[in-house]
Amino acid sequence: METTYYIYNLIANSTTELIAAVIVAIIPLLFILPYALVAIYGELKISAFMQDKLGPMRTGPYGLLQPIAEVFKLLQKEDITPDAADKPLFNIAPVLIFVGSYAAFAVIPFSSYFAPSGLNVGIFFAMAISSLAVIAIMMGGWSSGNKFALLGAFRSVAQIVSYEIPAAMAVLGIAAMANTLNINTIIESQSGWFWNWFLFGGQGGIEKIWVIPFTVVMCVIYFISSLAECNRTPFDLVEGESELVAGYATEYSGMKYAMFYLAEYANMFVAAALITILFLGGWSSPLGDILNGPIWQLAWFVIKTMSIVFLQIWVRWTLPRIRVDQLMFVCWKVFLPISFVCFLAMALARMVQ
Amino acid sequence: MTTKEIFDTMKQYLGNDVIEVVTPDAGDEYIVVNAEKILDVAQFCRDFDEFAFDYLTLLSGIDCGETLGVVYHLFSTKNHNKVVLKAFVPRENPTLHTVERIWRAADWHERETYDMFGIVFQEHHNLIRILCPYDWEGYPLRKDYVAPTEYHGMPV
Amino acid sequence: MNETKKIIEYSQIDSDRMRINVGPQHPSTHGVFRAEVEIDGEIVTELVPHIGYLHRCFEKHCEKRNFHQIVPYTDRLDYVSSMNNEWPYIMAVEKLAGIEVSEKVEILRVICAELNRIANHELCVATFGLDCGAFTPFLWLFRDREFALAILEKLSGGRLLYNYFAVGGMQKDIYPELKKDIKAFVKRVRETVVEVNNVLTYNKIFVNRTANVGILPKDVALSYACSGPVARASGIDYDLRKNEPYSVYNRFDFKTSVIREGEERHGCVGDSWNRNWVRVLEMEESCKILEQAIEILPEEGDVTAGIPKKVKVPKGEVYAHAESPKGEMGYYVVSNGKDIPERCRCRSASFVNLACLPDIVRGTMFADMIVILASIDIVLGDVDR
Numbered sequence: 001m002e003t004t005y006y007i008y009n010l011i012a013n014s015t016t017e018l019i020a021a022v023i024v025a026i027i028p029l030l031f032i033l034p035y036a037l038v039a040i041y042g043e044l045k046i047s048a049f050m051q052d053k054l055g056p057m058r059t060g061p062y063g064l065l066q067p068i069a070e071v072f073k074l075l076q077k078e079d080i081t082p083d084a085a086d087k088p089l090f091n092i093a094p095v096l097i098f099v100g101s102y103a104a105f106a107v108i109p110f111s112s113y114f115a116p117s118g119l120n121v122g123i124f125f126a127m128a129i130s131s132l133a134v135i136a137i138m139m140g141g142w143s144s145g146n147k148f149a150l151l152g153a154f155r156s157v158a159q160i161v162s163y164e165i166p167a168a169m170a171v172l173g174i175a176a177m178a179n180t181l182n183i184n185t186i187i188e189s190q191s192g193w194f195w196n197w198f199l200f201g202g203q204g205g206i207e208k209i210w211v212i213p214f215t216v217v218m219c220v221i222y223f224i225s226s227l228a229e230c231n232r233t234p235f236d237l238v239e240g241e242s243e244l245v246a247g248y249a250t251e252y253s254g255m256k257y258a259m260f261y262l263a264e265y266a267n268m269f270v271a272a273a274l275i276t277i278l279f280l281g282g283w284s285s286p287l288g289d290i291l292n293g294p295i296w297q298l299a300w301f302v303i304k305t306m307s308i309v310f311l312q313i314w315v316r317w318t319l320p321r322i323r324v325d326q327l328m329f330v331c332w333k334v335f336l337p338i339s340f341v342c343f344l345a346m347a348l349a350r351m352v353q
Numbered sequence: 354m355t356t357k358e359i360f361d362t363m364k365q366y367l368g369n370d371v372i373e374v375v376t377p378d379a380g381d382e383y384i385v386v387n388a389e390k391i392l393d394v395a396q397f398c399r400d401f402d403e404f405a406f407d408y409l410t411l412l413s414g415i416d417c418g419e420t421l422g423v424v425y426h427l428f429s430t431k432n433h434n435k436v437v438l439k440a441f442v443p444r445e446n447p448t449l450h451t452v453e454r455i456w457r458a459a460d461w462h463e464r465e466t467y468d469m470f471g472i473v474f475q476e477h478h479n480l481i482r483i484l485c486p487y488d489w490e491g492y493p494l495r496k497d498y499v500a501p502t503e504y505h506g507m508p509v
Numbered sequence: 510m511n512e513t514k515k516i517i518e519y520s521q522i523d524s525d526r527m528r529i530n531v532g533p534q535h536p537s538t539h540g541v542f543r544a545e546v547e548i549d550g551e552i553v554t555e556l557v558p559h560i561g562y563l564h565r566c567f568e569k570h571c572e573k574r575n576f577h578q579i580v581p582y583t584d585r586l587d588y589v590s591s592m593n594n595e596w597p598y599i600m601a602v603e604k605l606a607g608i609e610v611s612e613k614v615e616i617l618r619v620i621c622a623e624l625n626r627i628a629n630h631e632l633c634v635a636t637f638g639l640d641c642g643a644f645t646p647f648l649w650l651f652r653d654r655e656f657a658l659a660i661l662e663k664l665s666g667g668r669l670l671y672n673y674f675a676v677g678g679m680q681k682d683i684y685p686e687l688k689k690d691i692k693a694f695v696k697r698v699r700e701t702v703v704e705v706n707n708v709l710t711y712n713k714i715f716v717n718r719t720a721n722v723g724i725l726p727k728d729v730a731l732s733y734a735c736s737g738p739v740a741r742a743s744g745i746d747y748d749l750r751k752n753e754p755y756s757v758y759n760r761f762d763f764k765t766s767v768i769r770e771g772e773e774r775h776g777c778v779g780d781s782w783n784r785n786w787v788r789v790l791e792m793e794e795s796c797k798i799l800e801q802a803i804e805i806l807p808e809e810g811d812v813t814a815g816i817p818k819k820v821k822v823p824k825g826e827v828y829a830h831a832e833s834p835k836g837e838m839g840y841y842v843v844s845n846g847k848d849i850p851e852r853c854r855c856r857s858a859s860f861v862n863l864a865c866l867p868d869i870v871r872g873t874m875f876a877d878m879i880v881i882l883a884s885i886d887i888v889l890g891d892v893d894r
Contacts, residue, residue, distance in 0.1 A: 378846075379823040379824070381828060410837070415852050430746075457865075483560065494572075
């Protein structure tokens, strides 16, 4: 789509292409940092609301400065590298995990006028690059020289690799329905009123109604799988506090720990953004052409994505943690067969069209 | 069943392994048994149908001056009977057979009694200190115990 | 065919085992319990418990203090249910010295013990949920526990360690709004228990995590002399309040919450879910007792009148026990006729219940070990003394 590179072209026309590339690459970072602060604050306040308490109230009005205070606290902490650690790997891991989640932002379109990159295989790229987290977690867990960290890393690898399959099935289904791997095209094929979203079976008349249950189920499967990939409760057994202390992050402190923390929130956003793109029409307005300008698209995108993030937080503070064998059971014996069936139905819907 | 009735029945079956019933000025009566035969007595107490003492409430050591004692508080969940057995062992070389194979609850209680009084329970599968550090010296609850002034160079 | 079978057979897999120390500093060992765990992948093959990190020489101290002075020490054993620790000790000394107490004192003691029982069970259910990863019910229950502690604070002056029971009476009289406070508290507890049941106890994930995990069969429980909710979940009908009604418990109408074969709601007899369920049920029973107790609690009468300046105890020995929230709490007090006891041995419920842990943990998953430990409900002050 010609408008995807609107901002890039705007900058490149007045300066050079290199500067434009750098600025476009930095924009998501400028988004992540405030987003992480908002998400941390939101997590604190939402959990406080659910738990019948006030949450942070002392730092600034209604505790608004709490996330900033926490960042400063982490910055001040002593940066410890244990003696038993494999130092290079130990130090690279937190950077790598952030690289993984940040790289996924390269293909996330915030509006029809801005996407850092309009890759033809964007959705495939996002799936692939966010799996980089596995390597980083394994590196961090193994190089810490701590048994709890190692156990956490083992679990993490098994978990993320397994849950990628149902998630990939969901992506495949959408790719089949949209007939493309390009994120912008996927979003465009959901344009119009909200019943054109892939959550409700995509474009088509009343005869598409039979496929709606399958797409809804697929969306739920993708949501749950993304929770597992982000290591959020009820799938946080990677860092399950009551068992493994802090899992792969046991030995990390200070800024390195903050990187893991930041990567977790960035990952949450990426997962939520992918759900928005695949099932909820991305940046397109739910009201057809009403309120569908570039800025409105940005607003719609952020509203939809943050609703999913809210859902993730809500789930986290409601459910207990599941056990590692149950985790595998749910993935291989429940999600995988169901997602195959749903995929078949979605492919059929495409063929009928 | 009163303690006296229990004593009479035990006397009938076990002969001289049970020695006497003691009634103190206040509180519970207890039966003194032969420390060398404690395993037989315990086995009988658990398996004899009229007693069925299947529940070892408490096993404790006690320092009686010249001798050390081991006290067994038994309870039957079937008949709701209670009895207190006492076995005395000499202060020098206090040994007694373990009853952990009869009531598994005795395992940790015996370790604690060993820890505090130095009473050695023969054939106990894992008779090591439980509450004090593994390398502690002396038996703290004996009346003649003198508390050490330092432990591993640290003042106590 | 034979070949393939051999490969997937679990015992044939040649894998290294890993020994890890869970504790003494670990979020879910409930204090300073240290478990040396040998795991094969995720499966616990052996657990060696090490205790004693919180040993404070309770029994040695008792041999240096007179009968009144020991009461504050008993508070510090199981520090989340201190009232219930004091009671059996007071009972033992009163039995030895032949002291009778008035009806008001007895009923007030029941009220204190039951309030403390609810507080303890709320803490236990809360931390059990927390160990399964559920944080929200944890805070709901802690919020309510605060109200129980507030009532006990108004009564005794202490929030956690009360020193409220005394040989021959109570340290302070009741305050005027006690009945109103307890009524409000009981109402609150019932509301929260319903909420917590919906969010946690009946939650599918929670049931899958805890049901059929850590099964303690009846005969093993009996052999280990387990008591309290641990024994009752295994089907042993052993509640001292019913079996040997001490104090005035025979005047109250309540049930013992025993899980019997065929009556279990989830899981099976003796598993972790049912141990937790017994505690949930017991909260309701305690509420019933509290409601009845405030009806018959006399306003008049001085509860401090019967406390002797110096306890005169004849030569003798006694074992007195009471149903504490964790199980049977008992003291074996030997007196030689002096002011100071010759021996004061404490049977703490946590110590005895914990002994069965290595047996029931073997062969379960590592995450289950934490659940089982939490379901036994230990307090290290009580284990180490």
